[in-house]
Amino acid sequence: MKMLTHLQSLEAESIQIMREAVSESERPVMLYSVGKDSSVMLHLAVKAFYPSKPPFPLLHVDTTWKFREMYEFRDKLVTELGLDLLIYQNPECIELGINPFTHGSAVHTDMWKTQGLKQALDKYGFDAAFGGARRDEEKARAKERVFSVRSAQHRWDPKQQRPELWHLYNVRRSAGESIRVFPLSNWTELDVWQYIHHEEIPIVPLYFAAPRPVVERDGALIMVDDDRMPLEPNEVPVDRSVRFRTLGCYPLTGAVESDADTLTGIIQEMLLTTSSERQGRVIDHDSSSSMEKKKQEGYF
């Protein structure tokens, strides 16, 4: 008897979820954030529909404040895979010049990401959107559905979540409603890294340690990725060997000091120094911004 490994089981489950979503929606889209979870999700999508190409475009809700290496990686990968990539930047943010320094991380994230996402979904009329969120990311996500219904206003109503039994997902929705689909629901951070290792999935080099110019702010190491970042008089960027555990807008993403410059090195370091992943994300530390609240407002 052949026993599937846990990675094979997770892969098969994610593929089943993606095929269900595509079969029962009119205009699916995959949200692509360039991070490692997006890389895994995209890899699974290529597998799910092979030899066809994934029958949906990718959507990057951009903030213009991502790391430069993320943009390079994104453009190269999409060209190589021959996929459609839609890039959406909230025009209001461009006009107002919304940025994390002047407006703060909460406004920046809400305007570029949450509002931007809603605008993009409305603009293209997508009725199903894949996201890379995992249940292990934090307590509030542990009960999130794989298929999550959103109202025409993109709101999440925790009282209207549908029970999910067996592999039977109810993808039906009323006019205007859309569905968020989370194929990586049952993956943990360790699973994601192991799968990247096993499948040799390309990821943004920022995950690997390298000397990078950083300044220390409020206890976090922030990389000075371009000259848009205003420096305090006493701040001088110093090259330190750092890497990133999660990727987002560079002014909001703390680096960790590390010498791990290989994939196995990263996994080893992660397992030996166990501090959880979202710690590096500045947005989670905003006092009023519980994940629950963000979700209700339409954040992924």
Next chain:
Amino acid sequence: MSHAATDLLATDIDAYLQLHERKTMLRFITCGSVDDGKSTLIGRLLYDSKLVFEDHLMALEADSKKVGTQGEDLDFALLVDGLAAEREQGITIDVAYRFFSTERRKFVVADTPGHEQYTRNMVTGASTAELAVILVDARSGVLTQTRRHSYLVALLGIKHVVLAVNKLDLVDYSQTVFEAVEADYRTFAADIGLGDITCIPLSALKGDNITELSAHTPWYQGPTLIGHLETVEVEDDIQDGPFRLPVQWVNRPNLDFRGFSGQIVAGSVRPGDRVTVLPSGRESTVAGIVTADGDLDEAVAGQSITVTLTDEVDVSRGDVLAAASEPPAVADQFEAHIIWMDEQEMLPGRPYLMKIGTRIVGATLAHPKYKINVNTLDHTAAKTLELNEIGVANINLDRPVPFDPYEQNRYMGGFILIDRFTNGTVAAGLLHFALRRADNVHWQAIEVNKEAHARLKGQGPCVVWLTGLSGAGKSTIANIVERKLHEMGRHTYLLDGDNVRHGLNRDLGFTDVDRVENIRRVAEVAGLMVDAGLIVLASFISPFRAEREMARQRLEEGEFVEVFVNTPLATAEERDRKGLYAKARRGELANFTGIDSAYEAPLDPEIRIETSQISAEQAADVIIDYLRAARRIL
């Protein structure tokens, strides 16, 4: 994580990763209430597997001091309890999924709270679980809730059970207490048909027999909890069964490739295997098993694959590819267990949607034969099922589906019911067997009258009667309305001169007497169709008020919707597509309405359409909007 593994992690990461990439996965559910120490147990499993991260741990230490119940010790329950906050926010308390991992297995734990909405949540969590950990407090033993949990575990087809006799530290690690609880439980479990049972004495709080055998229980030589979870074999049942692949998606990248994608839910498949496509029953041979990692020699239950066949047989989403030697049965009437999950009670006779495998069909339920008290397992009579109630009822589908009994394969016999209007998931069900014709007699318990016909179709039957001059645009509008209703899944029929005059009424001419008889017959036919539950579109000049009134009288209040399609005679005559007005003017056509025969315009029609002001398309929308407002369609 054992010391050996930690060493390996530090010294040889490649060897460590290889070890971990060979892990298998186990999904289990924990049943019990907070009082049994369930949260503490799950917290302990997460903690002992060392997958509690440093910052979580610091938060745990702080919380334990602040709100913990364990004095200076860590309160593991705080790792998983988020429920108090959820309650305050009014969020539905339901299934939470937690994850932990050892060197041998990854675990997905479905954690359901012990009280509110219990049945619905536990059934949901149990539906994907391969094993159940049922907790009891050693001090209280097997309670009513233990029986309830065990019954649901048995019902949902979980074949492996761990009875975790917890809080053994509070009974001085007494062997006598443990053995009494075990004996009691085994007797009960045998009654409800639970199979493989392992009883383990535990203290989740103190960590006894979780990962290592405890010195406090030298009399116990069985496995530790983790030891058992790591090694129990659970996959044999579905792997050994006959091949089943519900088709999710037809894979057509180009004209030369046609594959069928899905996840195998039973058995295995190899190229060259004979397969049957169900429900059509056509046979073919597997040509290849295609994946992005290359073609496979064999694929087994659990894998998501794409299969190609040697012949060009018709296969679509919703079909099942199955071993030709042992195909599943195909049927449209069943007896099923129904677990009701919606605030709105079950409505026998109402059309629901059923999703089974990858197929969605229409389904109606008969009145339950009985409902089951999950505490006593007694059967009681029931007219309906309410939220969290379980019963047995016959179910009738509008198309046949391939299935295996739930006991044999949960993915071939489990289904959900969806409300057509709210789109919510209202129930889960388990198919056991198809009804033979002889069993169908009691199906007649529901009287098949107009209301029953209408319920089955999910619409309010009525006649939309379009009246107006020849050439006013009645048929054009009626056709658009019918097309739109059809697209909405409504059941309709269009009656007009074309399909009535050539058959039913071909003996009638155009004298006033014949016109009256024509309309009388049309009204009767339309009335019968309303009895059959249809939305009828009748498009007739019907020049006389009295006959239209007669048609109205044939029906019940609200079922007759008179639509006056008003076009000035001059306009109609100018359009004259069929050249009839010209003929009439030339005197070649006698009794032509508007020329030498009267048209009596409606005095108070439900809908009035001025064709000089709106298009036929807009007129159709006016009619659809009216039907919606009148709740004839939803």
